[in-house]
Amino acid sequence: MREITSEEIAKAVENLCISSNCGLGEDVWRALREGLENEESPVGKEVLEEILENDRMAEEEKLPMCQDTGFIVVFVEMGQEVRITGGDICEAINKGVINGYKKGYLRKSIVGDPLRRNNTGDNSPAWVHIDIVPGDKLKISVMPKGAGSENMSIVAMLSPVEGVQGVKRFVLDWVREKGANACPPLVVGVGIGGIFEGVAKLAKKALLRPIGSKNPVPFYAEMEEQLLKEINNLGLGPQGLGGSTTALAVHIETYPCHMASLPLAINLQCHAARHGTIVL
Amino acid sequence: MVSSTKLETPLDGEMISKLKIGERVLLSGIVYTARDQAHKRLVDELERAGRGNRQPNLPFPLEGQVIYYVGPAPSRPGMVIGPAGPTTSCRMDPYTPMLLEKGLKGTIGKGRRGKDVIEAMKKYRAVYFVAVGGAAVLISKKIKSANVIAYKDLGPEAIYRLDVEDFPLIVANDVYGNDLFDEGINKYRKVKE
Numbered sequence: 001m002r003e004i005t006s007e008e009i010a011k012a013v014e015n016l017c018i019s020s021n022c023g024l025g026e027d028v029w030r031a032l033r034e035g036l037e038n039e040e041s042p043v044g045k046e047v048l049e050e051i052l053e054n055d056r057m058a059e060e061e062k063l064p065m066c067q068d069t070g071f072i073v074v075f076v077e078m079g080q081e082v083r084i085t086g087g088d089i090c091e092a093i094n095k096g097v098i099n100g101y102k103k104g105y106l107r108k109s110i111v112g113d114p115l116r117r118n119n120t121g122d123n124s125p126a127w128v129h130i131d132i133v134p135g136d137k138l139k140i141s142v143m144p145k146g147a148g149s150e151n152m153s154i155v156a157m158l159s160p161v162e163g164v165q166g167v168k169r170f171v172l173d174w175v176r177e178k179g180a181n182a183c184p185p186l187v188v189g190v191g192i193g194g195i196f197e198g199v200a201k202l203a204k205k206a207l208l209r210p211i212g213s214k215n216p217v218p219f220y221a222e223m224e225e226q227l228l229k230e231i232n233n234l235g236l237g238p239q240g241l242g243g244s245t246t247a248l249a250v251h252i253e254t255y256p257c258h259m260a261s262l263p264l265a266i267n268l269q270c271h272a273a274r275h276g277t278i279v280l
Numbered sequence: 281m282v283s284s285t286k287l288e289t290p291l292d293g294e295m296i297s298k299l300k301i302g303e304r305v306l307l308s309g310i311v312y313t314a315r316d317q318a319h320k321r322l323v324d325e326l327e328r329a330g331r332g333n334r335q336p337n338l339p340f341p342l343e344g345q346v347i348y349y350v351g352p353a354p355s356r357p358g359m360v361i362g363p364a365g366p367t368t369s370c371r372m373d374p375y376t377p378m379l380l381e382k383g384l385k386g387t388i389g390k391g392r393r394g395k396d397v398i399e400a401m402k403k404y405r406a407v408y409f410v411a412v413g414g415a416a417v418l419i420s421k422k423i424k425s426a427n428v429i430a431y432k433d434l435g436p437e438a439i440y441r442l443d444v445e446d447f448p449l450i451v452a453n454d455v456y457g458n459d460l461f462d463e464g465i466n467k468y469r470k471v472k473e
Contacts, residue, residue: 041468042282043302043450047412050448054415058363067353067363067416067436105362107353107436117317119435148368148390148413180461181368181391183413235468239390239413241450242464272414 002079002136004280006087009140012278013096013126016142017072018104020276021064024055027210028248028273035185035238035245044243048185051238051271066272069106070144072097072126073204079135093140094124109147129201141208143275149186149268152178155200158262167192167264168227174266175231175247180240183270186247187211188231191265194255203267206251208275215252224250238271248273284448290344291385293405299451301460305409306446311346311388313440315367318431319375326378336382339430339439343383349390351436352426353416361426361442363416366390369408373397380404392461393453402457409449410460422447 058065191202214221237243289309329336353362369389377400390413
């Protein structure tokens with residue numbers, strides 16, 4: 001049994017909330033720069049230049065790159081040899097969010113009730129996924145998810161016979177209709193299989209993968225590559241104003257599903273592809 | 281680098297009828313912020329005033345003005361405003377035609393507007409500008425002063441009066457019904473091989 005204190009967890013989440021809002025991973029920088037180099041549209045080039053300059057300023061001045069500092073989504077992989085002491089893990093995570101959003105001057109964007117809508121004032125609560133895995137480590141990934149991209153996401157229960165072409169058609173149609181509002185260039189998270197509530201989680205988890213990574217199964221790696229090409233052929237471009245850089249990556253995650261179902265989820269991520277991970 | 285048109289608020293019909301989609305603009309002057317809830321309150325008051333046959337009691341005059349769809353992040357001590365990039369405009373679509381009817385001349389946001397708003401911009405001669413979504417820090421440096429003037433209870437969704445200088449924008453919809461999003465996608469779409 002390995003003990004980890006709730007205090008340690010709260011502090012880790014606090015730091016990740018701030019760092020993930022103010023800085024991007026190397027993989028995202030690389031993808032944005034490549035996008036700029038290859039972008040065919042003059043407006044598209046200017047938009048990408050503005051984004052890169054903004055993100056550079058944010059990192060230098062330790063400011064959040066986007067005013068929508070998001071709803072915090074946390075993925076926890078808890079080794080089954082780990083024991084949390086000193087308090088409830090979810091309370092610790094929310095404490096980390098509250099402290100991080102206060103110290104980091106991050107925007108408090110959460111309302112406590114979806115219909116009556118009073119701001120909670122501290123950006124809590126977070127949405128926490130906890131999975132138990134073998135081992136004695138605690139892996140915490142924090143993703144500030146903005147509403148712009150989140151609002152342009154969808155779960156659909158396709159019919160099995162729609163198959164590969166049906167899935168691709170759905171993704172392309174969705175990105176064409178909704179992509180401009182999600183702040184392209186996008187990272188497109190796709191979940192296929194599982195069950196209604198699970199396929200959405202797959203699509204979101206797909207967004208944690210580094211840009212440039214491929215699905216380990218060649219069939220899906222090829223599908224990711226084809227979809228990326230076809231999405232970029234749509235011509236939406238940066239901010240949807242026309243161009244060749246509509247998406248930086250397509251990540252597909254899959255799971256077994258019922259023989260009568262073909263669950264599909266698309267979770268769009270904007271160009272501020274923010275997330276941070278720590279292993280305790 | 282493409283050249284930019286310098287524009288100052290308040291905007292009048294003549295100057296904005298010269299703007300073309302895709303034109304780069306550097307906007308200076310006073311701009312008001314408002315998002316979903318603030319729009320609802322403004323339009324509710326306009327409707328109440330209409331029914332009651334009286335002048336509406338609005339926190340700012342609409343004639344010739346520009347609304348920027350933004351909810352800024354908190355400012356650090358010594359900063360005028362926190363990062364302040366645009367929010368998605370189509371959420372404000374249901375309220376925009378009425379504001380345009382009452383004299384609003386420009387809106388700033390990101391993403392596409394719906395058909396009703398595009399028609400209303402044609403009818404009442406107003407334009408829609410896009411600012412780059414996510415360029416929040418860069419945009420905040422163009423804001424010289426920021427004061428909450430209404431709906432403080434809405435927190436980041438309150439109405440701010442901003443004094444901006446050379447705020448970089450792109451004309452997305454002109455007064456003739458043209459749409460940069462449509463033009464762009466048509467120009468850069470590649471036929472499937």
